[in-house]
Amino acid sequence: MVSKLLTSPLKAIKETAQSMKAKIDKRVKPEMKFPVRSLQNVKYRPNIGYFELGNKFKSRTLTYNTVKSFAQTLRMMSVSKTLIETDDFASKREMYYISKNWDEARFDEQPESDTVMDDIEALYMVNREQLGFIPEEKGGEVAGSLIVVDKDNDTGKTLKIDCTKFGSGAYSIPISVEHLNFETDAKFILVIETAGMFQRLVQHNYWKKANCILVSMGGVPTRACRRFIRRLSEEKKIPVYAFVDCDPYGIGNIYRTLKVGSGNAAHINQFFCVPDATFLGITPEDIKKYKLPTHPLKDVDIKRARDAVKNDPFFKHHKQWINAFDELLKMGVRAEQQALAKHGLNYVIDKYLPDKIKKPGDFLP
Amino acid sequence: MATRGKKKKNPQKSDKKESLQLSLALPGKLKPKMSLRTKPPSLRAKRSKPSEEIASSPSAPRNDKNAIARETVGIAEKLAKKQQAISVSEFFTKNRHLLGFDNPRKALLTAVKEAVDNSLDACEEARILPEIAVKIEPVKDQKDRFLITVTDNGPGIVKNQIPQIFGSLLYGSKFHSLKMSRGQQGIGISAAAMYGQITTGKPVKIISKTSSKKDACFFELRLDMKRNQPVVLKNEQMEWKLAHGTEVEFEIEGKYQKGRQSVDEYIRQTMIANPHCAMTYCAPDGEKLVYTRETAHLPPEPKEIKPHPYGVELGIFLRMLHGTTARNVKTFLQNDFSRISPKIAGAILKLAGVSHSQRPADIAAGNAEGIYRAIEQVKIMNPATDCLAPIGEASILKGLEREVKADFYSAISRPPSVYRGNPFIIEVGLAWGGEQSMEEPTTLLRFANRVPLLYQPGACSITRSVVTTDWKNYGLTQPRDSVPIGALTIFVHIASVWVPFTSESKEAIADYPEIKKEIRLALQECGRKLSTYLSHRRRAQEEGRKKGYIETYIPHIGEALREMLNFSEKEEQKIVTNLRTMLEKGKIHG
Incomplete structure (x- = not known):
């Protein structure tokens, strides 16, 4: 059964306001308790397969120092309440502009308002979309053997979107995916880092050959993209294979976030990660095996790799990943997905992917 | 200051100019001060012994020629003759920096300052709350020329003293009387008037009134710089607005520029340090500043004290020794210094091996130094501080x-x-x-x-x-x-x-x-x-x-x-x- 998000934080918001008022009426300083959002307060739970928030809380009592953020938090909650009640939404940027009506309590820069938003999210353990706030970023693109069941915004009629019918284009994942349903008989979902590789596979109808669904992440996957893949794979019981560059960023940031979520938003990771995803490639071993052209690791890559091995609870848990990173560091090089083009443009379709798909058991965890 | 003494061996009783030049070299110590005007008797006493005056005038440390002169009387005499040839104005022009007239801007400041300092000293000495008016006007059609008028409500000056005070440079010495006064600051009002005369050729005008019952005296004076004597151009009785006081007016070449070292700043700061003074200041640009009196409390009158033995240098000690009226050396020590009791005087002389009864003038240079050294070894009380x-x-x-x-x-x-x-x-x-x-x-x-x-x-x-x-x-x-x-x-x-x-x-x-x-x-x-x-x-x-x-x-x-x-x-x-x-x-x- 797919884990479900809190139905509505509306009640929770009202409760917070109610208890705060009660305290103030009694002349007791109100306080708010937020989970600490950082890697320090994150645990990797192998049995459930994602990052989970630890039990560290920061308690914010209303004092001189906190009065501004108290005011801002409450005002944003109030905005959220209105958004939910009116079934409207505001983008993160719009939220920032809404605050410009608050005189001295306004946010000077958007990161300030984003932080408060993340705090409220964590406070209620909800997704910001449920609070009525949506990100600016795109969700990702989909092509292949899949029908997405959506609703028409005006008529409420069911819409069936066939992801095989986009030609050389693709279906765009919406910002909120909770209402979607799926119909598919695909064998696996191939999640791809770069738009370039995705494009190649779409052009040559790889999905038809392999009977799969192609998803382009375009870098680190957004929450919507992760949620989409998670729901799709869980509901239709299809495995997820990640196909990214072989470098510390592709592995440590893109794949890690897809699989176990982000350290910074651990409060909602349980919904926004794909614990069953596995790592198809490109692996450090592939570099040798396929004699791929490489680039030397940059200082920042080396730092990122060492950091992952040392501090990341997910990689630390998997000996295979420690070995893979060691191997990468030993070779001192990285390779991109598109390096396979060295052997011919369609080598990836004709040889590399079919070879790999034959042995999913060999994929890295 | 250790180059004293030698003048004494070389008395120049008749040489007035010599004394004048000497005094010019020592602006601070010998100064014709207005404060003297209230004390004509003491003044006269000093002036009645011109040779002493010369002998006791301290030397300028920079006047190294004097040290050489001590060696040979002949050279000294030659030098003395040469010095006679130098006119006061020439000396003045060459040494204006010593007297605060380095440049036109500073000259204007110094001139005003001398006049104001004199007025303040005079008022305070007469226990009058000072009320001073300073007016500086640019002279029409003359670049860099100013007419300075300083008026005070002081005690006024006795008529026959006026020409001397404003018209001759050396008018008494304050060196022996240690007393807190503004005096140490400059050479005096007559120098300012002289500077004015050198640069503009204009005489100095004085109005002074000593009592509301009398008329005021008006003088117009020129300085005879060769003889250091005032020349009275005009002398009249006149009606005057104030009950008592003095007004001096002279023209000088100078430069008026606002800022940190300006006349304006001098006046302002003077008012800070002298809140008992009321002042009206008319700047050359026409701006008029009125400072009201902030306190009616006059500063206590400073007392005159004798020098403390620890503060006297050997040269000065020698000069005092030879200039004293005391009959014997013990009395000299007791009378001419502060804090020397008969017991301490005895201790000093014993230590120096000098007989009590010796006449001060007869003490040999070696013995004098012995006494001087002995002073340093005897513990003497600090001077009184109520001065x-x-x-x-x-x-x-x-x-x-x-x-x-x-x-x-x-x-x-x-x-x-x-x-x-x-x-x-x-x-x-x-x-x-x-x-x-x-x-x-x-x-x-x-x-x-x-x-x-x-x-x-x-x-x-x-x-x-x-x-x-x-x-x-x-x-x-x-x-x-x-x-x-x-x-x-x-x-x-x-x-x-x-x-x-x-x-x-x-x-x-x-x-x-x-x-x-x-x-x-x-x-x-x-x-x-x-x-x-x-x-x-x-x-x-x-x-x-x-x-x-x-x-x-x-x-x-x-x-x-x-x-x-x-x-x-x-x-x-x-x-x-x-x-x-x-x-x-x-x-x-x-």
């Missing part, structure tokens, strides 16, 4: 408040102390904040015997003491080797019977450890008060700021809660009031 007339903390505050618009003032008068046998008092005042700029370096106002020192701040012990004090301890910022920064005025006054200037030009105080220590202590004491004030102020500001901050955001909390819970505006007000009480009344920090 000093400090400004006083209350008056310093009044003066500062009048001229510096600040938020905080403090002042301290140190107890008297002694350097080299000379008593002195250090007074310090601070004015912080107000209209002063937070970015500018501290304004340092230096005073010696109530006279502002506008030149050579870098060479002055006062500046050094301020710079070497650690102002960071008192909550100020201070760059290395510099005065602190920001909205501060520091007032430092040294009052002494003998202010140790670094040079003839009397612009900076010499570095005596005792003086520096006293300045430092006074600065620190004021600094501590400032620091207390600043921290209180900071706390108050911080609390005000916090209160405003809380006040800013509390309504937002009320509004947000109302939006979420849909309660009444009255309810919202209740919440805001409650929050305000909780946050502001309770611990504001958090």
Whole structure:
């Protein structure tokens, strides 16, 4: 059964306001308790397969120092309440502009308002979309053997979107995916880092050959993209294979976030990660095996790799990943997905992917 | 000053000009002072012995020729002849820097300053609250020429003294009488008048009135610079507005420029140090400034004291020895110095192996030095310090408040102390904040015997003491080797019977450890008060700021809660009031 998000934080918001008022009426300083959002307060739970928030809380009592953020938090909650009640939404940027009506309590820069938003999210353990706030970023693109069941915004009629019918284009994942349903008989979902590789596979109808669904992440996957893949794979019981560059960023940031979520938003990771995803490639071993052209690791890559091995609870848990990173560091090089083009443009379709798909058991965890 | 003595061997009774030039070289020590006008008898006594006058006039340290002259009488005589050939005006022109007339701008300042200092001294000596008017007018159609008029309400000058005081350069000596006065500052009003005459050719005009029952005397004088004698051009009786007082008017070449070393600044600072004085100042640009009297409290009259033996140098000691009226050396020690009792005099002479009954004039140079050395070994009480007339903390505050618009003032008068046998008092005042700029370096106002020192701040012990004090301890910022920064005025006054200037030009105080220590202590004491004030102020500001901050955001909390819970505006007000009480009344920090 797919884990479900809190139905509505509306009640929770009202409760917070109610208890705060009660305290103030009694002349007791109100306080708010937020989970600490950082890697320090994150645990990797192998049995459930994602990052989970630890039990560290920061308690914010209303004092001189906190009065501004108290005011801002409450005002944003109030905005959220209105958004939910009116079934409207505001983008993160719009939220920032809404605050410009608050005189001295306004946010000077958007990161300030984003932080408060993340705090409220964590406070209620909800997704910001449920609070009525949506990100600016795109969700990702989909092509292949899949029908997405959506609703028409005006008529409420069911819409069936066939992801095989986009030609050389693709279906765009919406910002909120909770209402979607799926119909598919695909064998696996191939999640791809770069738009370039995705494009190649779409052009040559790889999905038809392999009977799969192609998803382009375009870098680190957004929450919507992760949620989409998670729901799709869980509901239709299809495995997820990640196909990214072989470098510390592709592995440590893109794949890690897809699989176990982000350290910074651990409060909602349980919904926004794909614990069953596995790592198809490109692996450090592939570099040798396929004699791929490489680039030397940059200082920042080396730092990122060492950091992952040392501090990341997910990689630390998997000996295979420690070995893979060691191997990468030993070779001192990285390779991109598109390096396979060295052997011919369609080598990836004709040889590399079919070879790999034959042995999913060999994929890295 | 050790080159004294030799003139004595070479008496020049008839040579008036010689004496004149000598005195010119020593602007500070021999000075024709207006203060003398109230004391004609003592004056006459001094003037009745011209040879003594010459012999006892101290030498200029820079006049090295005298040292050579001591060796050979013949050369000295030749030199004396040569000196006769130099006219006073020529000497003056060549040595104007010694007298404060280095450049046209400073000349204007010095001229005004001499006149004002004289007026203040005269008023105070006569126990009159001074009321002075200074007027500087540009002379029509003449570039860089000014007509200076200084009027005071002092005791006035006896008619037959007027020509001498304003018209001849050497008019009595104050060297022997140690007394705190502004006097040490310059060469005097006659020098200013002479400078005016040299640069413009115009005579000096004087009006003086000694009593409301009498008419005023009007004089127009020219200085005969060859003979150092006044030439009376006009002398009339006239009606005059004031009951008593003196007005002097002369024209000089100078330059008027505003700024730190301007006449304006001199007047302003003089008013800070002399809050008992009322002043009307008409600047050359037509601006008229009126300073009202801030206190009717006249500074106590300073007492004259005899030199303390520790403060006397060998050369001066020798001269005193030979100039004394005492019959024997023991009486000489007892009478001519302060703090020498018969017992101490006996101890000194015993140590020096000199007989009590010897006539002072007969004591051989070797023995004299023996006595001098013996003085250093005998413990002698510090000089009396009641001879000093400090400004006083209350008056310093009044003066500062009048001229510096600040938020905080403090002042301290140190107890008297002694350097080299000379008593002195250090007074310090601070004015912080107000209209002063937070970015500018501290304004340092230096005073010696109530006279502002506008030149050579870098060479002055006062500046050094301020710079070497650690102002960071008192909550100020201070760059290395510099005065602190920001909205501060520091007032430092040294009052002494003998202010140790670094040079003839009397612009900076010499570095005596005792003086520096006293300045430092006074600065620190004021600094501590400032620091207390600043921290209180900071706390108050911080609390005000916090209160405003809380006040800013509390309504937002009320509004947000109302939006979420849909309660009444009255309810919202209740919440805001409650929050305000909780946050502001309770611990504001958090």
